[in-house]
Amino acid sequence: MSKYQYRPPCRELSGYVQYYWMLDLEDVCPSCEPHRLTPQGFMEIVFYYRDSYKLILSDGEESHPRATLYGQRTEFIDILPTGRVGLMSVVFTPVGVRDILHLPLNELINRYVSLEEVLGREGKDMEEQMMNLASFDERVDGLETFLLGRLQRRNEFENNRMRMVMTRLLQCRGMFNVEQLAGYACLSKKQFERVFSTYVGLMPKQYLRVIRFLYAVEFRNRMPEVDLATLAFHTGYYDAAHLANEIKALTGHTSSTLFQLMCFSEDADSIEWFLGV
Incomplete structure (x- = not known):
């Protein structure tokens, strides 16, 4: 039996964190199937606080970090639980993550790294705290203290500009091109691509591709009777x-x-939370 819990962030983090979620599987799974992580449009930190996970590679398996920062993705990866599942995640807003992590986000594309690797002792301490706390609310409270301590608001003008672009992009379900978004941001295409990749981690064209895909999935979840051609027509694909x-x-x-x-899959719920539908 599985147990999912979701919680929105506190007011001070509402522009930086989308939500927190936790999953507990009550039963030990002796022969678990791999879970596929597909592009989601956001970055997140996941704490695996029960049995360990493995990463499935083309040439074998390798251990997965207990506290993992996932960069923006344009491709999929497979992870495999090895027993009793327990994980806690903080999902960042597409723009807000930069002011908390202070990292070059475009260097994290399609990468997963341990929190200790990118944040040093601070990351390791946070990992150990998540392992030792018992309840969802305790973990959220600990995470929020950690995130608020790292929050440094830098360029509010560019932050607000990119938030407006992201709002517009999501409202239009990714059915924009880069030139239109650059015009909306009052920037040249080259300037816009540079600023967007700095704040979001992907180039605008890459991100638009992911968002169109997410809306197609969400549309199909709401209307499972539609065929692929109709779905393509309504979500901005050629055919x-x-x-x-x-x-x-x-x-x-x-x-x-x-x-x-x-x-x-819980991924359907995750997409709905992210898109705000």
Whole structure:
């Protein structure tokens, strides 16, 4: 039996954190299946506080960090729980993460790194604290103290500019091109690409691709009866083949397999929380 819990951030972190979530599986799984992490449009820190996880690679497996910072993704990875599942995550807003982590976000694309590797002793202390706390609320309170201590508001003008761009981008379901977004931001295309990648971690074209995919998944979850051609038409793809190819490239699944998996996955809830639908 699984138990999911969600909580929004405190007011001071509302522009930086989207939400926190925790998953506990009550039963030990002796032969767990790998879980596929697909592009989600955000960065997050995940604490695996029960049995360890492994990363599934083409040439074998390797141990996964107990406290992992996931960068923006344009491709998928597979992780494998080795027993009883327990994890806690903080999901950052697409723009706000920079003022908390103080890292070059574009160097974290498609990477997962231990919190200790990027934050040193501070990251290791946070990992140990998450391992020792018992309840969801205790973990959230500990995380918020940690995040507030790291929060440094730097360029509020550019922060607000990028937040406005992100709001517009999400409202239009990614059906913009880079030139339109640059114009909305009152920047040249080259300036916009530089600022966007600094604050979000992906180039605008890469991010638009991810957002269109997420809206396609969300649309299909709401209307499971629609066929692929209709779904493509409503979510900004040229045709069904274009959408099917994008799903395969971003998730490694066929469209039919992905939609079947999403019906039974917490990822569907995660997408809805992120898109605000």
